[in-house]
Amino acid sequence: MTLLALAVPLACGFLLVRLLLPARRFLWLSLSLGAGLGMGIASCLFFLALMMGLPVVVLAAVEAAGLGGLVVAWKRLARPPEEAGEDRGNRVVAVGFALSLALALAATVWRLSSAPHGHWDAWAIWNLRARFLARPGQWRDAFHSLLVAHHPDYPLLIPALIARCWRYAGESAAAPAMVSVLFSLATLGVLVSGIALLRGKTAGQMAGLVLAATLFFWKETA
Numbered sequence: 747m748t749l750l751a752l753a754v755p756l757a758c759g760f761l762l763v764r765l766l767l768p769a770r771r772f773l774w775l776s777l778s779l780g781a782g783l784g785m786g787i788a789s790c791l792f793f794l795a796l797m798m799g800l801p802v803v804v805l806a807a808v809e810a811a812g813l814g815g816l817v818v819a820w821k822r823l824a825r826p827p828e829e830a831g832e833d834r835g836n837r838v839v840a841v842g843f844a845l846s847l848a849l850a851l852a853a854t855v856w857r858l859s860s861a862p863h864g865h866w867d868a869w870a871i872w873n874l875r876a877r878f879l880a881r882p883g884q885w886r887d888a889f890h891s892l893l894v895a896h897h898p899d900y901p902l903l904i905p906a907l908i909a910r911c912w913r914y915a916g917e918s919a920a921a922p923a924m925v926s927v928l929f930s931l932a933t934l935g936v937l938v939s940g941i942a943l944l945r946g947k948t949a950g951q952m953a954g955l956v957l958a959a960t961l962f963f964w965k966e967t968a
Contacts, residue, residue, distance in 0.1 A: 751911045752924065755784035762780065764780070779932075871896050938954035
């Protein structure tokens with residue numbers, strides 16, 4: 747259910763970026779940028795709905811209408827994809843990148859299974875604020891002066907997105923975990939696809955291998 751709650755923002759973000767970057771060679775960059783853009787827009791819409799006192803069903807209708815409008819716009823306005831010369835890259839680098847990513851994801855899943863609510867910043871700042879935002883009558887308590895040690899001034903992008911998932915699919919540790927992994931994969935995707943466009947697939951995969959093999963990056967993800 748949490749994945750379904752995130753599917754609409756991911757699709758909206760992807761379609762928005764594809765309207766700007768229609769060429770076939772921008773597909774992976776569009777997926778990565780679209781993930782962050784879509785989740786950011788969903789977070790802002792959720793907080794606006796809280797401020798206006800709108801029920802979640804109205805928010806869902808607005809998001810569905812937005813997705814429908816983007817699908818229509820993409821079909822009507824998207825230019826034919828440009829063909830690009832095939833760049834197979836270096837197979838050894840590609841295999842190394844794939845293995846590094848697989849091991850990193852496995853380690854992240856293991857960390858999440860052993861600490862499903864994350865560590866200090868996760869449950870003391872982001873998820874704590876998300877729990878207030880997930881309750882319509884209590885969302886203003888997320889800014890209470892008693893929470894001064896928990897950084898009430900921090901931006902609400904992550905907490906509002908998690909709260910939105912909880913309102914749609916029920917509270918569970920899966921929502922913050924999935925949001926964290928999606929943002930990390932999108933970050934990796936922007937790096938790999940961006941450098942691949944500028945310097946070729948091998949260079950992009952080498953950059954991805956370096957980040958995927960950086961333990962601190964995945965530790966922060968979990």
